[in-house]
Amino acid sequence: MYLPGHFRVDDPGPLHELMRRFSFATLVSVHEGRPFATPLPFVLDAGRNRLEAHMARANPQWTTLEANPEVLVIFQGDHSYVSPSWYEKHPSVPTWNYVTVHAYGKARLVEEPEAVKAMLRGLVRQHEPAWDMDALPASYLEGMVKGVVAFEVEIARLEGKFKLSQNRSAADRRRVAEALAQSPDPAGQGIARRMAERLEER
Numbered sequence: 001m002y003l004p005g006h007f008r009v010d011d012p013g014p015l016h017e018l019m020r021r022f023s024f025a026t027l028v029s030v031h032e033g034r035p036f037a038t039p040l041p042f043v044l045d046a047g048r049n050r051l052e053a054h055m056a057r058a059n060p061q062w063t064t065l066e067a068n069p070e071v072l073v074i075f076q077g078d079h080s081y082v083s084p085s086w087y088e089k090h091p092s093v094p095t096w097n098y099v100t101v102h103a104y105g106k107a108r109l110v111e112e113p114e115a116v117k118a119m120l121r122g123l124v125r126q127h128e129p130a131w132d133m134d135a136l137p138a139s140y141l142e143g144m145v146k147g148v149v150a151f152e153v154e155i156a157r158l159e160g161k162f163k164l165s166q167n168r169s170a171a172d173r174r175r176v177a178e179a180l181a182q183s184p185d186p187a188g189q190g191i192a193r194r195m196a197e198r199l200e201e202r
Contacts, residue, residue, distance in 0.1 A: 001102055001159060006167055009160035012046070015101050018077045018160070019044045023126070027053065028072040029107070031064045042073065043122050051103060051153040052119045062109065062149040069106040071153055076100050078190030086179045088171050097176070097191050102159040110150040117141075119150050164195045173199060 009015060019025075023044070028037045038061050043052040051073060055062055065071070079098035084090070110116055117133075124133050133141070165173045173195060180192035 001100075001161060003159060003161055004167075007161050007163045009162050011160075012158065014162070015158050015160045016044060016046050018099060018101050019075045019103070022075050022077045025073050025075045025103075027055075027061070028074065029061060029065060029070070030068045031061055036061050041123060041127075042075075043119070043126055049155045051105070051155060052122060052150070053153075054116070054119065054123075054148045054150040057147050057149050059149075062151065065107045065109060065151060069108065071105060071107045073103040073105075073153060074100065075103065078187040078194070080180055080183065080185065080188035080191045082165065082176055083179070086172075086175045088169065088175060097163050097165060097180075097195075099162045099164070099191070099194060100160075102161075103153065103155050104157050104159070105153040105155040107151050107153050110152060113142075113145060116145055116148070116150040119152075120145070120148075162194065164191065164198060166198075170199070 019042070023042050024039060025042050026037050026039050028035060030036070038055055038059060040053045040055055044050075045052060077099035079096060082095045082097050084092035084094055110119060121133055124131055136144075165176050168176070177192045177195035177199065180188045180195070183189055183192070
C-alpha cells in the first residue's frame with residue numbers, strides 16, 4: 001500500500017495488538033486470474049509468525065490457494081473523518097485518519113481433522129473461552145468440521161499504517177484528538193486515544 005514514512009509503523013507490538021483487536025479481517029488472493037476477497041475471523045500466532053483461519057467449503061476461494069498461495073490479509077482498525085475546522089490555521093481541507101495492518105504471506109491448507117479442530121478451538125477460546133466446542137455431539141461436530149476448509153498464512157511481512165495527523169503541527173494534532181474524543185462514534189474515540197498516546201510520547 002501507499003506508505004509515507006511518517007505514517008509507517010514497523011514495531012510489531014502495536015501491529016500485533018491491532019491484528020488481535022480487529023481480528024475480523026479480509027483475505028485477498030488471486031482466484032481464476034482475478035482478485036477475490038473474503039472477510040474472515042483470524043487468529044494470530046505471533047510465536048510461529050502465522051495467521052490461522054477457516055472458510056466455508058462452499059467458498060471457491062480456497063480451491064486456488066495451493067496454486068496461488070500468495071495472499072494479503074487486511075486488518076482495518078479504527079478510522080474517522082477529520083474536519084478542517086479543527087485546525088489552527090486555514091484554509092485547510094478534510095481528511096481521514098485511520099490505522100491498518102496489511103499482512104503478506106503464503107497460505108497453506110490444513111487438512112488433518114484434528115489439526116482443524118485445534119484451530120477452531122483456538123478461535124473459540126479467543127472469543128468465548130467458557131464455551132466448550134467438544135461438548136457438541138461427535139457426529140454433529142464432525143459434520144461441521146467437514147463443512148469448512150482451514151488454512152494458515154505464514155507471514156512474510158507486515159505493513160502498518162497509522163495515519164494520525166503526523167503531517168500536522170503538534171497544536172493541530174492536539175485539537176484533532178480533542179475533537180475526536182467528543183465524537184459519538186467509538187471509532188473516532190479510538191483514533192483520539194491513539195493520537196493522545198502519541199502526543200504524550202513526544
